[in-house]
Amino acid sequence: MGPASFNSSDYVVLGMVGLGARSGYEIKQTVELSIRFFWTISPAQVYPSLGKLERAGLLLGRDEPQGNRPRRVYERTPAGTLALRDWLKRAEPMPFELRDIAMVKLFFADALESADARQLLAQIKSRSAERVVTLEAIRPGAEEAARAGSTHPLLTLELGIAFHQAMLEVCRRFERCPSEITART
Amino acid sequence: MGPASFNSSDYVVLGMVGLGARSGYEIKQTVELSIRFFWTISPAQVYPSLGKLERAGLLLGRDEPQGNRPRRVYERTPAGTLALRDWLKRAEPMPFELRDIAMVKLFFADALESADARQLLAQIKSRSAERVVTLEAIRPGAEEAARAGSTHPLLTLELGIAFHQAMLEVCRRFERCPSEITART
DNA sequence: GGTAACATGTAAGCGGTTACATGATTAG
């Protein structure tokens, strides 16, 4: 076996442990509450990742059961912190790659009757509207963290809000007048 | 063997054949020029898809070599058109799911020295800037198609441009003043 | 006594990418 190599999800786990998520369960939860907007991870990935990171010496785990309920908590080692920083600085291609069936369907929507096409657009609009609401709900926490010195979670949150709001505006404009859309700034 | 079932990429292929992309090669190219912003597909997917769709009677293929260069072209059958419309109308969950390593890194960037964090932000900014440029380059064609009655490709293009521009603005704001970001409308 | 949340994990399978393999044609 060569030196262990890690993928992005492994680094996400490593990063989340540093932010206070101690068990696999907490890591999954924290991801849902913070970066879900641009990254997800399932339990089936988290636990193998934790094992891998521990074997590599980037995490230190110990059993800390709650009563009879088994539980293993982790902390990041100095080597783990270095490895995370190293990854964050590492130059690697980071293309923006979205895979969105809804947009694909919208692209082909000229093949539909206009009522169906309008319905599709309405779905995409409400999806973004809902997303804005959930993201706004997270904001107070992120703002507090920002005041305490961690500004980047708020920044990524703002990015998410801004871009769903931008999509909302385009949808509204098109709903009002499908042809006017060409007359853009 | 039960009835063939198709995934999203299969329907993308089916849709592109209807828009005039006749061979596997052309389909791949057309995807790059139109929906690449929210969907990609590789040759290793296109060719098996074409076979599957043909066996199911949704596409009709015939060999049309150019000289000695082998080439197989396809057209959509009426059944194929129905199947596409059916898929477009089908109610299915279409969550907005982005996977973006760059945003993940930005989220964790408080662990970096500020020079490195700023560099990361600059990368994300220029990535969106470049994307806006490439999308704007496609716009004239999409506008012409819109005038000819196909408005939805232009709509999805506008969505892409709008949301990268929104990201750009947030990045610029944060670059100017990282703390001011909380004082948003 | 039941439901929700806590907690950890495995197995199978899907969808997709990368790398490879092959060869023809066109433009410089």
Add this chain to the structure above:
DNA sequence: CTAATCATGTAACCGCTTACATGTTACC
């Protein structure tokens, strides 16, 4: 002559999701 583009395909592999399996604890 050589590089770019046209054109089609396969094999191996990776990352991730889904479904499953198991059991505990807290709350109503």
